[in-house]
Structure formats: structure tokens, C-alpha cells
Amino acid sequence: MEKSSDGPGAPAGLDESVRTELVSLRDSIDNIDAAVVHMLAERFKCTQRVGRLKADHDLPAADPAREARQIARLRELAGSAKLDPAFAEKLLNFVIAEVIRHHETIAGERQSGERDADGPR
Numbered sequence: 001m002e003k004s005s006d007g008p009g010a011p012a013g014l015d016e017s018v019r020t021e022l023v024s025l026r027d028s029i030d031n032i033d034a035a036v037v038h039m040l041a042e043r044f045k046c047t048q049r050v051g052r053l054k055a056d057h058d059l060p061a062a063d064p065a066r067e068a069r070q071i072a073r074l075r076e077l078a079g080s081a082k083l084d085p086a087f088a089e090k091l092l093n094f095v096i097a098e099v100i101r102h103h104e105t106i107a108g109e110r111q112s113g114e115r116d117a118d119g120p121r
């Protein structure tokens, strides 16, 4: 069974000042997580538009040169922000891989749409 707790999100038997600090820090973490989700949602709205542009103009889903520039920039920013640059790179690569998957899906849908519009051969 799970360990019992005497308050939302704080383990039982904790010193009051420790509990207050833990709850306050977790409030901020929750706000930051919400901001990250909203920012990612906005980023994916932009990348979906890029995906449609690429599909309309027969451009490849991935742009490795652009990715290399973004990674170099993000590593630099991470370093100044005291965030591990290797972590920043992994995170960006993770997001970009999902974006490329979306772009491939959009391109595939365009192609099958065009085939359908051409009618049976």
C-alpha cells in the first residue's frame, strides 16, 4: 500500500516549515509544467503549419542543417542558464523527432489525397 500522507502532496510527519516549503516549491513546479505544456502546444501549432507548407511545396520533412543550428544555439543558451547543454540537446532532439513524424504524416496524407483526387487508374 502507498505511504499515508496528512496533506495534499506532502508526506505525513513532516516538520511544518519543511511542509510549507515543499508545498510552495511544488506549486511553482506545477506552474512551470503548465507553462511548458502551453509553450510546447504553441510550438507544435507553428511546426504543423511548417509541415503543411513543406507538403505543399514538396520540401523534405527534416532539415538537418537547421537542426544543427538550433542545437548549437540551445546548447549555448543552456550553458548560460546553468542547464546541462547535453540535456537541452536531448530534449530538443526528442521534440524535433516528433515534429518530423508529424511532417511525414502530413506529406503522406497529401500524397494519398492527391492519388484519390486523380481517381482510379
Ligand SMILES: C=C(O[C@@H]1C=C(C(=O)O)C=C[C@H]1O)C(=O)O
Binding pocket: 047, 050, 061, 062, 063, 064, 066, 067, 070, 095, 096, 099, 100, 103
Ligand atoms: C520545423 C521544421 O521542421 C523540422 C523540425 C524542426 C523543429 O522542430 O524545430 C527543425 C527542423 C526540421 O527538421 C523546420 O524545418 O523548420
